[in-house]
Amino acid sequence: MQFVTVFSLKDRKLQLLEREIPLVKKASYLSNICSKVYMIVRRDEMRASQIMQNRVIKNPKIEILWNTETEEILGEEEVTGVRLLNNKTGEKSDLAISGFFVAIGHEPKHCDIQGFHPYG
Numbered sequence: 326m327q328f329v330t331v332f333s334l335k336d337r338k339l340q341l342l343e344r345e346i347p348l349v350k351k352a353s354y355l356s357n358i359c360s361k362v363y364m365i366v367r368r369d370e371m372r373a374s375q376i377m378q379n380r381v382i383k384n385p386k387i388e389i390l391w392n393t394e395t396e397e398i399l400g401e402e403e404v405t406g407v408r409l410l411n412n413k414t415g416e417k418s419d420l421a422i423s424g425f426f427v428a429i430g431h432e433p434k435h436c437d438i439q440g441f442h443p444y445g
Contacts, residue, residue, distance in 0.1 A: 349373040349381050351426065356386040363420065364389045367412065398425055 348364060349371065356362045364381060369391050371378050381387045390409065397408040399419065406421045 349377045352381050352387050353384065355426070356384050359424070360386070362387045363422065365393050365395055366391050367394055368392065
Protein backbone atom coordinates (compact mmCIF):
# COMPACT_ATOMS: atom_id res chain seq x y z
CA MET A 326 0.00 0.00 0.00
CA GLN A 327 1.12 3.49 -0.80
CA PHE A 328 1.85 5.88 2.03
CA VAL A 329 0.47 9.33 1.26
CA THR A 330 2.23 12.42 2.55
CA VAL A 331 0.20 15.26 4.01
CA PHE A 332 1.17 17.48 1.08
CA SER A 333 -0.47 15.13 -1.45
CA LEU A 334 -3.73 15.01 0.53
CA LYS A 335 -5.15 18.29 -0.70
CA ASP A 336 -8.86 17.87 -1.47
CA ARG A 337 -8.84 14.17 -0.51
CA LYS A 338 -11.00 12.29 1.96
CA LEU A 339 -8.99 11.00 4.88
CA GLN A 340 -9.63 8.76 7.86
CA LEU A 341 -7.80 9.20 11.16
CA LEU A 342 -7.20 6.55 13.78
CA GLU A 343 -5.20 7.25 16.92
CA ARG A 344 -5.35 7.98 20.61
CA GLU A 345 -8.03 10.61 21.05
CA ILE A 346 -6.23 13.66 22.42
CA PRO A 347 -3.54 13.93 19.69
CA LEU A 348 -6.17 12.81 17.17
CA VAL A 349 -8.30 15.89 17.83
CA LYS A 350 -5.33 18.17 17.12
CA LYS A 351 -4.41 16.32 13.91
CA ALA A 352 -8.01 16.26 12.69
CA SER A 353 -8.25 20.03 13.09
CA TYR A 354 -4.96 20.54 11.23
CA LEU A 355 -5.75 18.09 8.41
CA SER A 356 -9.20 19.60 7.87
CA ASN A 357 -7.38 22.65 6.46
CA ILE A 358 -5.79 20.44 3.78
CA CYS A 359 -8.30 17.65 3.05
CA SER A 360 -11.82 17.93 1.67
CA LYS A 361 -13.14 15.65 4.44
CA VAL A 362 -11.69 14.05 7.57
CA TYR A 363 -13.36 11.07 9.25
CA MET A 364 -12.42 10.64 12.92
CA ILE A 365 -12.82 7.11 14.23
CA VAL A 366 -13.69 7.04 17.94
CA ARG A 367 -14.11 3.61 19.53
CA ARG A 368 -16.35 4.89 22.32
CA ASP A 369 -19.33 7.23 22.58
CA GLU A 370 -17.23 10.00 24.10
CA MET A 371 -13.77 11.56 23.80
CA ARG A 372 -11.12 12.13 26.43
CA ALA A 373 -9.88 15.40 24.94
CA SER A 374 -10.71 18.68 26.67
CA GLN A 375 -14.16 20.14 26.01
CA ILE A 376 -12.61 23.02 24.06
CA MET A 377 -10.77 20.60 21.76
CA GLN A 378 -13.86 18.42 21.35
CA ASN A 379 -15.98 21.43 20.41
CA ARG A 380 -13.38 22.45 17.84
CA VAL A 381 -13.74 19.19 15.90
CA ILE A 382 -17.47 18.71 16.48
CA LYS A 383 -18.23 22.16 15.03
CA ASN A 384 -15.89 21.74 12.05
CA PRO A 385 -18.02 20.95 8.95
CA LYS A 386 -15.10 19.13 7.27
CA ILE A 387 -14.72 16.64 10.16
CA GLU A 388 -17.16 13.78 10.62
CA ILE A 389 -16.87 11.80 13.84
CA LEU A 390 -17.78 8.12 13.63
CA TRP A 391 -18.64 7.17 17.22
CA ASN A 392 -18.43 3.58 18.54
CA THR A 393 -16.52 2.60 15.41
CA GLU A 394 -13.44 0.49 14.73
CA THR A 395 -11.47 -0.06 11.54
CA GLU A 396 -11.49 -3.70 10.49
CA GLU A 397 -9.62 -3.50 7.21
CA ILE A 398 -7.90 -0.99 4.93
CA LEU A 399 -9.08 -1.55 1.35
CA GLY A 400 -7.06 -1.16 -1.85
CA GLU A 401 -4.17 -2.84 -3.65
CA GLU A 402 -1.65 -0.20 -4.73
CA GLU A 403 -3.23 2.67 -2.83
CA VAL A 404 -5.91 3.19 -0.21
CA THR A 405 -9.41 3.16 -1.71
CA GLY A 406 -11.47 2.72 1.44
CA VAL A 407 -11.88 1.09 4.83
CA ARG A 408 -14.16 -1.55 6.30
CA LEU A 409 -15.67 -0.28 9.54
CA LEU A 410 -17.39 -2.02 12.45
CA ASN A 411 -19.88 -0.30 14.71
CA ASN A 412 -18.95 -1.90 18.04
CA LYS A 413 -22.40 -1.22 19.55
CA THR A 414 -24.61 -2.58 16.79
CA GLY A 415 -22.19 -5.01 15.11
CA GLU A 416 -23.00 -3.40 11.76
CA LYS A 417 -20.21 -3.41 9.16
CA SER A 418 -19.85 -0.83 6.41
CA ASP A 419 -17.35 0.30 3.80
CA LEU A 420 -16.25 3.92 3.51
CA ALA A 421 -14.55 5.28 0.38
CA ILE A 422 -11.45 7.28 1.33
CA SER A 423 -8.13 8.00 -0.35
CA GLY A 424 -5.89 8.23 2.71
CA PHE A 425 -5.58 6.61 6.13
CA PHE A 426 -3.59 8.27 8.91
CA VAL A 427 -2.38 6.37 11.95
CA ALA A 428 -0.08 7.94 14.51
CA ILE A 429 1.25 5.92 17.42
CA GLY A 430 3.15 8.63 19.22
CA HIS A 431 6.82 9.50 19.23
CA GLU A 432 8.10 6.21 20.59
CA PRO A 433 5.76 3.22 20.69
CA LYS A 434 5.96 1.00 23.77
CA HIS A 435 5.05 -2.12 21.79
CA CYS A 436 4.41 -3.21 18.24
CA ASP A 437 2.21 -6.00 16.88
CA ILE A 438 4.09 -6.24 13.58
CA GLN A 439 6.80 -8.89 13.91
CA GLY A 440 10.21 -7.63 12.88
CA PHE A 441 9.12 -3.99 12.62
CA HIS A 442 11.31 -1.38 14.23
CA PRO A 443 10.24 2.28 13.87
CA TYR A 444 13.81 3.47 13.39
CA GLY A 445 14.90 0.97 10.72
